[in-house]
Amino acid sequence: MTTLADPVPGGRPGEVERAGALAGELSARGVHGVVLSYVDTAGVGRVKTVPTARLEQAVAWGVGMSPVFDTFLANDHIVTTDVLGSPDGDLRLHPDLDRLVALAGQPGWAWAPVDRITQDGTRHPGCSRTVLRRIVADAAREHGLAFRAGIEIEWSVGLDSAPAGEFVPATTGPAYGATRQVELSAYTAELLAACAAQGVDVEQIHPEYAPGQFEISVGALDPVAAADRSVLVRQTIRAVALRHGLRVSFSPAVTAEGVGNGGHVHLSAWRDGVNLHAGGARRYGMTADAEAFAAGILDRLPALTAVTAPSPAGYLRLKPSQWAGVFTAWGLETREAALRLVRGTAGARERQANVEVKPVDLAANPYLLLGTLIAAGLDGIARAAVLPEETTGDPAALPAAEARARGVRRLPTSLADAVTAFRADEVLRDALGPVLADAVAAVRQGEIDAVAGLDDERVAAAYRWVY
Structure with a gap:
């Protein structure tokens, strides 16, 4: 099952401790980094990565990513809307620990999908994973x-x-x-x-x-x-x-x-x-x-x-x-x-x-x-x-x-x-x-x-x- 609650700054109760335990287990298995994965509006998979030792920090406070990626094209050119596509602002990528997995095809790496929230801790309206989770919860x-x-x-x-x-x-x-x-x-x-x-x-x-x-x-x-x-x-x-x-x-x-x-x-x-x-x-x-x-x-x-x-x-x-x-x-x-x-x-x-x-x-x-x-x-x-x-x-x-x-x-x-x-x-x-x-x-x-x-x-x- 997938985590259904939105991420929050500082982590949900017990989540940071869980991330620390998982990081220790992954390190013991020779996993050195975690791929933080999301898919942009064009359908292209985008990532940031962190060392395994930084997983706790990523779960608690997220990892920065510009909202400009919501209007990237497949060729990496950028278009704009009234809200998105400018160089301004920042988002936080929060990994879903329920979906975290060591990658058998990429030894030394683990993988987790992310939800993106604003710096103020609210849902980012351009995050497609968050939108799907909301549609499922509403249904x-x-x-x-x-x-x-x-x-x-x-x-x-x-x-x-x-x-x-x-x-x-x-x-x-x-x-x-x-x-x-x-x-x-x-x-x-x-x-x-x-x-x-x-x-x-x-x-x-x-x-x-x-x-x-x-x-x-x-x-x-x-x-x-x-x-x-x-x-x-x-x-x-x-x-x-x-x-x-x-x-x-x-x-x-x-x-x-x-x-x-x-x-x-x-x-x-x-x-x-x-x-x-x-x-x-x-x-x-x-x-x-x-x-x-x-x-x-x-x-x-x-x-x-x-x-x-x-x-x-x-x-x-x-x-x-x-x-x-x-x-x-x-x-x-x-x-x-x-x-x-x-x-x-x-x-x-x-x-x-x-x-x-x-x-x-x-x-x-x-x-x-x-x-x-x-x-x-x-x-x-x-x-x-x-x-x-x-x-x-x-x-x-x-x-x-x-x-x-x-x-x-x-x-x-x-x-x-x-x-x-x-x-x-x-x-x-x-x-x-x-x-x-x-x-x-x-x-x-x-x-x-x-x-x-x-x-x-x-x-x-x-x-x-x-x-």
Whole structure:
């Protein structure tokens, strides 16, 4: 579980003492430094690090970081809003000790996600992790709901010896092929061992479709912990790869053509320990609230795309008939639908049933991602929203008149269109708050401007090694 309370200057009761004990344990294991990790508005992982002996101080008083990072672009240029983007001010990074872990893939280092608070000790309105924690807490208090989430991770494995900036697949075997598993056997075996040592339960790891592509699926957790885990697993994938002479990319489009890297989200709503997506009287065992939750997400997918696919490179991936889910459609086990209902195996559905959101890539900040998805679903519950007619097969094959009648329409085909939809969506903006919502819009516009005039291959190259 994740710490649900906000950090406070001086530390919560007993927290500093706990940090001291943990620091001693880590030092005894040869851990010399702690990575303090967060994800910025553009979806880039940012860090500060402290010696292990300074963990107590970091927990008590935080570590300084400028709020300007809330408006960094993926290329490290800075945009501004009415509140953010100036050189003024300071924040404090407070590590969450419940998520602290020694990094098996980076001997000598530990890792912890942080919440960011102001110098006065109040919540920083631009901290996406804090916002997600608040959304989850509000849902529990106001609706009696809890959530379980998992984010699939696809990545492309290249040779670190490739010419600078280029991607050369590290394995040439066919999609899902045994050849790939054999050729990168030592790498993936060490990756599994590292995940196990870090307490990450891996459900499966396998070669995927695109050249050099793999996927890992991990166990579901509460949303904040699931977002933390997504960041941790990606750090581990990258670190272990470098030990094997490999380089990895989580970019949605490593090259301009072909299938890119996705980051599908699995999400389920629970009340009093009962999964609302199983055992109900609605379609495929959904309860009324589960259907309304799914309908709320489906209704807001055009605006959500500014969060789920926040990079211009993501729109090279979001193409019909490539299992990216680019139409506002839902279906049972329908991999071309944007919203896929996963019932699970007979006998285990009360644990496994969930909704999968497919038009998602790993440029997305996972805290913003889960926060906005939950906010959209909660709005669906508040409106008692109902799912439209189910779509089977490929929505791209529907005749235009039938697609219109069903409400099946193409999701935004550019980041600019997604930003326009996001700016107009009061539910999502209210969920994030005005400071963070404005930062999202400004950073997305900055990314659009940064690649203006570039062809698809140059767009892919611009983001190839960012994520």
